[in-house]
Amino acid sequence: MxxxxxxxxxxxxxxxxxxxxxxxxxxxxxxxxxxxxxxxxxxxxxxxxxxxxxxxxxxxxxxxxxxxxxxxxxxxxxxxxxxxxxxxxxxxxxxxxxxxxxxxxSSFALACARLRWPASSVELVSATSRIAEIVVPALQPGRRAVVLGFGPTTAARVARVARERGFGASRLVVLEELGGATERIVESTAQEWGEREAAALHLVALEVRGDGPLLGRAPGLPDDAFEHDGQITKRDVRAVTLAALVPVPGQLLWDVGAGSGSVAIEWLRAAPGARAVAIERNQARAERIARNALTLGVPRLRVVHGAAPDAFDELVDGPDERPDAIFLGGGLRGSGLLTRCLGQLKPGGRLVANVVTVEGERVLADARAEHGGRLTRLAVAHAEPLGGFTGWRPAMTVTQWELRVR
Ligand SMILES: C[S@@+](CC[C@H](N)C(=O)[O-])C[C@H]1O[C@@H](n2cnc3c(N)ncnc32)[C@H](O)[C@@H]1O
Missing domain, CATH: 3.40.1010.10 (Tetrapyrrole methylase, N-terminal domain)
Structure with a gap:
C-alpha cells in the first residue's frame, strides 16, 4: 500500500x-x-x-x-x-x-483562517510552475486570491504583475511558514511590497484594488487586449466561436492556424484546468501567441510552430491527447484539412470553422451537406463617426460551421 x-x-x-x-x-x-x-x-x-x-x-x-x-x-x-x-x-x-x-x-485553509476569508470567496492560484503571470485572470476589482508559490521571490513577482497591470493598490498579505513556530504575516500593498524577498515557504494573499483594465473570463475580450497583426478573430465573432466550442475544465482545444492565439487563450481563461494547443506556421505569430498567453495569464498554452495537418502527428501519442474541440479560424482552401480535423476529435468533440471567403463558404456548405451541423452567418457592424454623423461600419461577414461528433 x-x-x-x-x-x-x-x-x-x-x-x-x-x-x-x-x-x-x-x-x-x-x-x-x-x-x-x-x-x-x-x-x-x-x-x-x-x-x-x-x-x-x-x-x-x-x-x-x-x-x-x-x-x-x-x-x-x-x-x-x-x-x-x-x-x-x-x-x-x-x-x-x-x-x-x-x-x-492545507496552507490555503490556514491562510483563509488567518485572514478570516471564507474559503469559497477566495480563488486558489497555483504559481508552483514559477510563472507569476498565472495570477492575471484573478486581477479583477474586489477579487480575493491566495497564491501558492515557488520560493522567496514569489511575493515580489506577484506584486510586480499586479503593479504592471494597474492593480498596485491591491492589498497584499505575505503569509510565511504558516502553522510553524516561525509563522509571520506581513500586510502590504502590491505597490509597497516592491522587490522584497520572503521566507522560502510563503503564500501571497491578494485583495485586488486599482484601476487596471477590467478583463472578464467570459469570452469576448477587446481585440486590443491581444498583441496582433490583424490576424485575429474579432471580439464579437470570437465570443460566438467560444460559445460553440464550449470550454470545459480539463478538456483540450486545438486552435489550428491560431494567428494571435486569441481563441485558445480565451478557451483557457474560461475553464480552469482546460488545456489548449495553438498551431501556427508563421514564426513571428507563434512567438506573439506565447507572449499573449503570458500577458493574459495562461502560460500553459502550448504553442506549436508548424503547419497543419502535418503538425498533428507530433501532438497525438495517447488517447488523452486527442482534442475535445478544434477551431479552424485560418481559412479553408479545400476539404482536406477539415476532414483531417474531424478524424482527430474525441467522441463528443466539437469542430468550429470560420471562413470569410466564397471558396471557404463552399467548403463549409459541402461539409454541412455531408455531416450535418449548423451553418451560421455572422454579420457585425459597429457605429463610427461619419462626417458629423454616425454610420454603421460593417466588419467582414463570417460564415461559421459547427459540428458535434458522436
Ligand atoms: C506544492 S504547494 C503544496 C501545498 C500543500 N499541499 C498544502 O496543502 O499546503 C507548495 C507551496 O505551498 C505553500 N505552502 C505550503 N505550506 C506552507 C506553509 N506552512 N506556510 C506558507 N506557505 C506554505 C508555499 O507557497 C509552497 O511553495
Missing part, C-alpha cells in the same frame, strides 16, 4: 492518530528533506528513509514496485497532499488503486 500522509509545518505533534499509525507501520518513508526531518527518529524507526531525487517523478514511478509484496510505503507531503501537492502527481501517474491519502490542514 502507498499511503500519502500530509504533514503541516507544525510537524509531528499535530498529526492525527490515523496518520501516526500509518507512519509507525511504514517500511519505507519517502518525502522532501524538510518533511522527513519532521518525523522524530524514534518514530518509524524501522523504516528506510528516502528523500525525493531531483526528478521527483522517477521515484514516483518506482513506488508501486517498492510497495509490492505487502510493503508499506508512506509518502510525506505538505499540508493537503491533493492540493497541488505530490498526492496529485502520484494519482496522475499511478492511478488510485492501492493509494490511500491522509490529509493535514
Amino acid at each position: 502507498i499511503t500519502v500522509v500530509g504533514i503541516g509545518a507544525d510537524g509531528w505533534p499535530s498529526l492525527s492518530a490515523e496518520a501516526r499509525a500509518a507512519v509507525a507501520q511504514a517500511d519505507l518513508l519517502v518525502g522532501g528533506e524538510r518533511q522527513l526531518d519532521l518525523v522524530p527518529p524514534d518514530e518509524a524507526s524501522a523504516a528506510e528513509r528516502r528523500a525525493w531525487p531531483k526528478r521527483l517523478t522517477e521515484l514516483v514511478d518506482e513506488l508501486p514496485a517498492l510497495a509490492a509484496d505487502g510493503r508499506e510505503v508512506v509518502v510525506l507531503a505538505s499540508g493537503d497532499p491533493l492540493l497541488h501537492g505530490v498526492g496529485t502527481t502520484i494519482l496522475q501517474r499511478l492511478g488510485d488503486d492501492g493509494v490511500r491519502v491522509i490529509p493535514a490542514v
Whole structure:
C-alpha cells in the first residue's frame, strides 16, 4: 500500500492518530528533506528513509514496485497532499488503486483562517510552475486570491504583475511558514511590497484594488487586449466561436492556424484546468501567441510552430491527447484539412470553422451537406463617426460551421 500522509509545518505533534499509525507501520518513508526531518527518529524507526531525487517523478514511478509484496510505503507531503501537492502527481501517474491519502490542514485553509476569508470567496492560484503571470485572470476589482508559490521571490513577482497591470493598490498579505513556530504575516500593498524577498515557504494573499483594465473570463475580450497583426478573430465573432466550442475544465482545444492565439487563450481563461494547443506556421505569430498567453495569464498554452495537418502527428501519442474541440479560424482552401480535423476529435468533440471567403463558404456548405451541423452567418457592424454623423461600419461577414461528433 502507498499511503500519502500530509504533514503541516507544525510537524509531528499535530498529526492525527490515523496518520501516526500509518507512519509507525511504514517500511519505507519517502518525502522532501524538510518533511522527513519532521518525523522524530524514534518514530518509524524501522523504516528506510528516502528523500525525493531531483526528478521527483522517477521515484514516483518506482513506488508501486517498492510497495509490492505487502510493503508499506508512506509518502510525506505538505499540508493537503491533493492540493497541488505530490498526492496529485502520484494519482496522475499511478492511478488510485492501492493509494490511500491522509490529509493535514492545507496552507490555503490556514491562510483563509488567518485572514478570516471564507474559503469559497477566495480563488486558489497555483504559481508552483514559477510563472507569476498565472495570477492575471484573478486581477479583477474586489477579487480575493491566495497564491501558492515557488520560493522567496514569489511575493515580489506577484506584486510586480499586479503593479504592471494597474492593480498596485491591491492589498497584499505575505503569509510565511504558516502553522510553524516561525509563522509571520506581513500586510502590504502590491505597490509597497516592491522587490522584497520572503521566507522560502510563503503564500501571497491578494485583495485586488486599482484601476487596471477590467478583463472578464467570459469570452469576448477587446481585440486590443491581444498583441496582433490583424490576424485575429474579432471580439464579437470570437465570443460566438467560444460559445460553440464550449470550454470545459480539463478538456483540450486545438486552435489550428491560431494567428494571435486569441481563441485558445480565451478557451483557457474560461475553464480552469482546460488545456489548449495553438498551431501556427508563421514564426513571428507563434512567438506573439506565447507572449499573449503570458500577458493574459495562461502560460500553459502550448504553442506549436508548424503547419497543419502535418503538425498533428507530433501532438497525438495517447488517447488523452486527442482534442475535445478544434477551431479552424485560418481559412479553408479545400476539404482536406477539415476532414483531417474531424478524424482527430474525441467522441463528443466539437469542430468550429470560420471562413470569410466564397471558396471557404463552399467548403463549409459541402461539409454541412455531408455531416450535418449548423451553418451560421455572422454579420457585425459597429457605429463610427461619419462626417458629423454616425454610420454603421460593417466588419467582414463570417460564415461559421459547427459540428458535434458522436
Ligand atoms: C506544492 S504547494 C503544496 C501545498 C500543500 N499541499 C498544502 O496543502 O499546503 C507548495 C507551496 O505551498 C505553500 N505552502 C505550503 N505550506 C506552507 C506553509 N506552512 N506556510 C506558507 N506557505 C506554505 C508555499 O507557497 C509552497 O511553495
